Amino acid sequence: MHKMFVYRIYPTKKQATLLQATLDECRWLYNHLLEQRKKVYEQTGKGLSLYQQINTLPVLKQQRPSLASVHSQVLQNVAVRLDLAFKAFFRRVKAGEKPGYPRFKGRNRYDSFTYPQSGFRLDEQGKLYASGIGHIKIVLHRPLRGKIQTLTIRRSSTGKWYAAFSVECEPERLPENPHQVGIDVGLHTFATLSDGTAIAAPRFFRQEERALAKVQRKHSRLAEGTPERRQHRQVIARVHERIAFRRKNFTHQLSRQIVNASGFIAVEDLHVNRMVHHHCLAKSISDAAWSQFFDQLFYKAEEAGRTFVKVNPAYTSQTCSVCGHRQKMPLDQRLFECPCCHAQLDRDLNAARNIKALGLQSVGLPLEAPASRRGE
Template sequence: MSLYETNKILTQWKKERPDLNQVHSQVLQNVQMRVDLAFKAYFRRVKAGENPGHPRFKGRDLYDSFTYPQYGFKLDRGRLHLSKIGDVKIVLHRPVEGTIKTLTIRRSSTGKWYACFSVEYDPSPAPQKESVVGIDVGLESFATLSNGEKIENPRFFRTDEKALAKAQRRLSNAEKGTPEQKKARKIVVHIHERIANRRLNFAHQTSRKVVDRFGRIVFEDLNIIKMEKNHHLAKIIADVAWNMFISITGNKAEEAGSRVILVNPRNTSQQWSRCGMIVAKTLSDRVHSCPHCGLVMDRDQNAAINIMRLGLQSQG
């Protein structure tokens, strides 16, 4: 059924199920919009010949958010009024700038509740920066800049891996349906959330430092999904979360008047930045001497210089 058809019969559904009247009408309409978008994406994948993955029904225990698209909420002095729910005391971690357009109430896996505002505002123009940098993301170091600076890999998952393994053993040993199993599951989820929060915070802080310094930031356009098929590296690649870092950097750059450029990663590690010759290397070769021009350089910095050069070439 189309979105138009489900919107038409929503009134009839509310007559058949009086409990739906306890939910704001726009929240109900937004649920129908989510279902419509899920099926549109499903049919698009079918036509593209991909593995489509049929949309999954979400029961009350799996439904973790609801949205007020335009009306039904009001923010006033530390309290959030939600239609059909009431006044909720909130911790506003920073002032809301601009005009609030939508509100999504989201429940985290550990039971925390968040109010996520979507706002429209005109950012103040930032001073233009002429500096440019190429960034090579990696596993030994999180990232290497073309000027030789390195950002260390925090390895968040490795730090909590033992604690997570211990919690998962307790969960697998707990009897199904008991309070002990519920408690053990909550501990596992809490550790996963802690790792994710640390990773996200690191990506935000690191991207802010890069955006504040450089006007043009060049990354490789990596196929992360394909790279994670290497079972020896999949866990490490997932832990560094390169896509998250590049995406957040792009968002901050747009607001700060900077620009993120993505380039083809082919041969950026094998080509030497001085003479342009291709010299094959394995992953274990961290420092290499070029037999053609004599250049000796850190492997990742050489790649970062090539990335910067490709970014500048793509800009003419």
């Protein structure tokens, strides 16, 4: 399987200048190749292929000598990125979606470059060597396992640099676990498990709203187009970065705990992009990061050899998990009370048990006896 290992790197001032210069050259090349494709299509009605554009690189190096300072395969990867953008554009056109024609990249819109095969290595001294840059300090906070395929160096919006290694490795299977769990996500609690465990919603964005509003007010008072305003953008970016880091750390730890403790995991197949159109709940839904949580659950379960299924969330909150009776449940009603079997339980717990039952049914596994008792 393929995995990505991301590490923080600490370039010197000279190396940071070289990294930024490499980004600038790659961005220039991307924009030049895009303009080339547009002109050729307007003149001939036909587009250029990937290899036709790669073959123009030697001529471009003569016209722009600074391109020679960048590793040749890094330049070729720029052409590959543009080709992938056009393939995605034509795919969307055929599917009848909004096309989204590839755009020219501004200075802050091109933030990474890739060594596809060679031009880099990890030294025994614990440093990363990148062609054209030199030996860069890297913090290997966890062991890098597997055969390294590519290296991508990325600059964050706050000016931090990261090295992302794509590796091919054997999956780390976990011992079989008979425990089965259904997960209902929500805004009142982040997640409720079918075994009764409730994980409180951390609401990281809500916690940082005052700090974010403070720096945004200061930013709005700075005159537009001034160096002070441009520099202050990083202050706002750091607040957003801190929120994203905390949220990602939370979902990583929770998804790892669930995968380690359960052999079967069932979740709702939610369309979050549609749900955020609700103007009253959009901020809270985005803050919850359900899609990020489900994605991490999926790939960790796949590597560990766990069974992971998504089920249709329709009526999971309105159906009794004991007898199957269905009734309307307004969002403000937190207790599910069944008039048929008189079961009483939290609405999220009831939904989690229904999700688990639907998941087991979808893969042909036998349903367990209900965990709740009459009058519970």
